[in-house]
Amino acid sequence: MANKNNEAFKQPLWVNNPVLVQILGICSALAVTAQLKPAIVMGLSVTVIVAMSNVIISLLRNTIPNRIRIIIQLVVVAALVTIVSEILKAFAYDVSVQLSVYVGLIITNCILMGRLEAFAMQNGPWASFLDGIGNGLGYAAILVVVAFVRELFGSGTLFGFQVIPQACYEAGYLNNGLMIMPPMALILAGCIIWYHRAKNKDLQEN
Amino acid sequence: MATKKFKCKVCGYVHEGDKAPEKCPMCQAPQSEFEEIVEAGAEAAAPAKKVLNTNSNVYTIVYAAVMVIIVAFLLVFVSQTLKERQTANVINDTKQQILSALNLRDQADVASTYSMVIKADALMQANGSLQDYKGEFNTSYKSEFDKGNLHVFVAEIDGQKKYVIPMNGLGLWGTIWGYIALNEDRNTVYGIYFSHSSETPGLGGEIAGTKFQDRFPGKLVVNGRDVALKVVKYGKADKSSKYEVDGVTGATITSTGVNTMINKVLSAYIPFLTAANVGSNY
Numbered sequence: 001m002a003n004k005n006n007e008a009f010k011q012p013l014w015v016n017n018p019v020l021v022q023i024l025g026i027c028s029a030l031a032v033t034a035q036l037k038p039a040i041v042m043g044l045s046v047t048v049i050v051a052m053s054n055v056i057i058s059l060l061r062n063t064i065p066n067r068i069r070i071i072i073q074l075v076v077v078a079a080l081v082t083i084v085s086e087i088l089k090a091f092a093y094d095v096s097v098q099l100s101v102y103v104g105l106i107i108t109n110c111i112l113m114g115r116l117e118a119f120a121m122q123n124g125p126w127a128s129f130l131d132g133i134g135n136g137l138g139y140a141a142i143l144v145v146v147a148f149v150r151e152l153f154g155s156g157t158l159f160g161f162q163v164i165p166q167a168c169y170e171a172g173y174l175n176n177g178l179m180i181m182p183p184m185a186l187i188l189a190g191c192i193i194w195y196h197r198a199k200n201k202d203l204q205e206n
Numbered sequence: 207m208a209t210k211k212f213k214c215k216v217c218g219y220v221h222e223g224d225k226a227p228e229k230c231p232m233c234q235a236p237q238s239e240f241e242e243i244v245e246a247g248a249e250a251a252a253p254a255k256k257v258l259n260t261n262s263n264v265y266t267i268v269y270a271a272v273m274v275i276i277v278a279f280l281l282v283f284v285s286q287t288l289k290e291r292q293t294a295n296v297i298n299d300t301k302q303q304i305l306s307a308l309n310l311r312d313q314a315d316v317a318s319t320y321s322m323v324i325k326a327d328a329l330m331q332a333n334g335s336l337q338d339y340k341g342e343f344n345t346s347y348k349s350e351f352d353k354g355n356l357h358v359f360v361a362e363i364d365g366q367k368k369y370v371i372p373m374n375g376l377g378l379w380g381t382i383w384g385y386i387a388l389n390e391d392r393n394t395v396y397g398i399y400f401s402h403s404s405e406t407p408g409l410g411g412e413i414a415g416t417k418f419q420d421r422f423p424g425k426l427v428v429n430g431r432d433v434a435l436k437v438v439k440y441g442k443a444d445k446s447s448k449y450e451v452d453g454v455t456g457a458t459i460t461s462t463g464v465n466t467m468i469n470k471v472l473s474a475y476i477p478f479l480t481a482a483n484v485g486s487n488y
Contacts, residue, residue, distance in 0.1 A: 031406075032407070034409070035408055063260065065265055075277055076277075082281055083281070086284050089288070093298075093299060150408075151408075180408040
């Protein structure tokens with residue numbers, strides 16, 4: 001059992017990463033990765049909310065009527081997201097301003113519904129909690145990598161601080177405008193998936 | 207009920223009886239290769255009858271209703287307990303934004319700086335003069351603008367009078383707003399502040415950055431009786447012009463939104479901006 005829990009946590013981090021393998025949550029991965037800070041805050045918020053909703057659904061799983069299970073999952077997620085957003089507004093106003101629309105976007109993140117339906121409905125609370133944390137962090141990791149590349153080459157900054165020295169700009173270096181466009185996030189995610197498939201041969205399709 | 211089932215691990219043959227056969231009739235495997243099949247269904251079926259049928263219509267409806275009521279109460283409770291703090295945060299944030307237009311960004315103690323710098327929260331009258339606004343501190347200047355309450359904040363920095371005007375408009379994805387601070391001549395931009403609800407980070411979102419806002423100070427707002435301050439496409443601003451400001455690269459629609467906002471809002475303030483006298487107290 002301990003081993004299974006371990007797997008629930010570790011698998012989504014790399015081998016069965018929700019973004020790379022299941023191609024879930026791509027939409028928000030494109031939207032928030034132009035800069036590192038929102039990407040990290042988004043990654044952490046998703047982690048917390050997936051873990052919490054996984055636990056709640058896992059506790060309720062034997063009582064949920066089968067026919068309305070998706071609605072019940074959605075209600076739980078929406079309630080959690082609303083509460084988290086209210087708490088942020090009261091105690092961390094700056095962060096909530098930074099996140100603005102993305103908090104609401106968490107509700108529609110496919111990773112949440114995917115994990116609730118595929119894992120929490122069949123497993124106990126502790127395993128579900130680990131699965132939620134693992135998937136959230138797996139998602140956050142991809143966001144951070146993509147955001148790092150995009151912010152560095154798109155704006156020459158990291159966390160808003162200038163990283164590429166002014167001397168480079170004077171020597172004729174230009175920020176890559178394509179990097180901050182959404183398509184670049186897709187291209188970068190594609191490159192990561194390429195690397196991931198090369199390392200995990202059993203995932204390759206013929 | 208007494209019959210148990212035994213399965214041969216080698217060939218899968220299932221034997222029914224009290225105990226496993228000595229030899230598997232199919233593959234001749236010894237007794238030790240047999241294992242008892244415990245039927246999960248038989249055990250689970252008994253207690254399940256006591257539990258409600260989770261697929262019945264009544265159960266489904268009751269479950270949904272209870273769920274909704276619990277969630278509704280929870281949300282009302284959270285919203286009510288946090289409301290006071292949230293309102294305080296919003297007021298604080300609005301004051302910080304007004305101060306940001308006056309180039310007083312990231313204040314540690316917003317409330318005291320605000321009360322020290324801002325001398326009056328006034329409303330523009332039809333003839334362009336100002337009169338004190340008698341109400342609670344407002345945080346929604348869009349609805350105030352729509353109602354015709356044209357706010358002007360009178361500030362004093364280093365003995366110099368400044369006027370701050372709240373603005374609001376539409377960007378690409380959602381609302382944008384800002385505050386513009388003018389010198390005593392009511393024409394030269396002293397400082398400016400923009401923010402947005404949902405512009406793309408790194409593109410339209412850059413209007414909230416100082417890189418864009420630093421292009422405004424020193425520009426002139428009014429030419430004759432028209433608002434002449436303009437945001438143009440990046441790189442298209444005439445260097446010698448006192449009215450043109452470069453927009454944000456790759457964010458044409460947001461930049462146009464900023465331009466429209468400035469024009470729409472300040473046009474309404476023309477009487478104030480061009481009045482010879484705005485009232486002796488201001």
